[in-house]
Amino acid sequence: MSASGTGGAATHDAVRPDGDARALAAALAALGLPCNVEARAGLAVLSAGPASLPRFANAGARRALLALAATHGFTHLAVELADDRHFDAPAPRAAVHRD
Amino acid sequence: MTDAATLAAEKERALAAWLASRAPVAIGFSGGVDSAYLAVVARRALGAEGVIAIIGRRASYPAEQWATARRVAEQFEVPVLELDTDELADPRYAANPSNRCYFCKTELWSRLVPVARARGFGTVVDGTNADDLGDHRPGAQAAREHAVASPLADLGFTKAEIRLRSRELGLPTWQQPSSPCLSSRLPYGTGVTVERLGQVERAERALRALGIEGDLRVRYHGDLARVELGRDTLERWLDADNASALAQAVRGAGFARVALDLRGFRSGSLNVLHGVGAA
Numbered sequence: 176m177s178a179s180g181t182g183g184a185a186t187h188d189a190v191r192p193d194g195d196a197r198a199l200a201a202a203l204a205a206l207g208l209p210c211n212v213e214a215r216a217g218l219a220v221l222s223a224g225p226a227s228l229p230r231f232a233n234a235g236a237r238r239a240l241l242a243l244a245a246t247h248g249f250t251h252l253a254v255e256l257a258d259d260r261h262f263d264a265p266a267p268r269a270a271v272h273r274d
Numbered sequence: 275m276t277d278a279a280t281l282a283a284e285k286e287r288a289l290a291a292w293l294a295s296r297a298p299v300a301i302g303f304s305g306g307v308d309s310a311y312l313a314v315v316a317r318r319a320l321g322a323e324g325v326i327a328i329i330g331r332r333a334s335y336p337a338e339q340w341a342t343a344r345r346v347a348e349q350f351e352v353p354v355l356e357l358d359t360d361e362l363a364d365p366r367y368a369a370n371p372s373n374r375c376y377f378c379k380t381e382l383w384s385r386l387v388p389v390a391r392a393r394g395f396g397t398v399v400d401g402t403n404a405d406d407l408g409d410h411r412p413g414a415q416a417a418r419e420h421a422v423a424s425p426l427a428d429l430g431f432t433k434a435e436i437r438l439r440s441r442e443l444g445l446p447t448w449q450q451p452s453s454p455c456l457s458s459r460l461p462y463g464t465g466v467t468v469e470r471l472g473q474v475e476r477a478e479r480a481l482r483a484l485g486i487e488g489d490l491r492v493r494y495h496g497d498l499a500r501v502e503l504g505r506d507t508l509e510r511w512l513d514a515d516n517a518s519a520l521a522q523a524v525r526g527a528g529f530a531r532v533a534l535d536l537r538g539f540r541s542g543s544l545n546v547l548h549g550v551g552a553a
Contacts, residue, residue: 217546220498228517253533253534256534
């Protein structure tokens with residue numbers, strides 16, 4: 176087996192820095208969409224409660240939100256589907272655990 | 275016949291000729307769109323004695339895809355051989371670096387090629403197509419190192435042409451979504467384990483049971499599952515009741531939290547997240 180280049184050696188991948196969760200949250204609040212923003216490297220997880228889901232249903236609105244997230248350093252944007260039984264806006268969490 | 279259909283048919287004739295000139299042929303067979311098409315064309319061109327489709331069974335291979343592979347082989351009378359691979363035993367693979375696929379394919383071909391040659395199949399091929407050539411594909415180097423050929427790529431077959439010809443041949447895989455191995459659901463740097471693979475597989479199976487068709491990925495982010503759906507189905511699942519059912523299904527697979535990706539399915543999504551591009 177070749178030990179050259181990217182083949183035989185395990186690539187040591189750099190950790191992508193977190194996007195700016197605070198700035199994105201402020202921008203969303205200014206648009207009338209207050210929510211917690213959790214940064215996991217390039218992924219922003221929005222926690223806004225079940226009642227907010229219709230805000231994301233429109234394709235144009237989603238495109239605008241994705242563009243907004245990109246300006247704050249995020250490549251991915253996801254909305255959390257909270258457990259309806261005991262939804263509670265979560266506090267911002269630390270970066271994702273890595274092995 | 276349209277120009278596209280004519281071109282695809284011409285390529286298929288060239289493929290049959292390519293295979294005939296190198297028979298007998300062993301195919302690395304997963305039951306995905308590409309290898310299924312390749313196996314059926316080979317069977318038609320070479321007969322049952324001239325081809326064998328070899329399935330590598332491993333923890334990252336979805337059970338549904340194995341079932342599809344067996345169905346296709348049975349329907350089109352393609353001889354099949356199964357062998358077990360154990361890439362998880364390689365810590366370089368299990369660490370899940372961005373060239374993980376190199377170690378996976380090395381494990382596969384290092385087992386498959388000798389088995390094929392021992393049975394008299396001097397030519398070993400895979401289902402890589404021309405559209406794959408621009409992607410981040412560290413597994414391709416492993417194929418080259420083991421002298422595995424990629425006739426679909428060499429003859430310029432696009433995915434669209436493979437689907438078009440598959441439909442003409444009556445293959446049930448013609449409109450099957452792409453189905454990479456389950457390890458592709460784990461971000462680079464998150465160790466690949468049997469437990470994590472099983473978790474994402476259970477989650478995806480539960481979502482299929484809800485009626486989600488087309489592109490679907492459950493991306494693993496530790497306690498959080500990020501669900502990518504086809505963009506044409508995303509809106510439906512942002513309805514409160516549907517979202518609740520979706521979340522419940524994924525939590526049932528063992529995830530504490532569930533999030534729906536607002537862009538929808540993106541091939542190579544985790545490559546983008548890690549800033550990994552094509553070589």
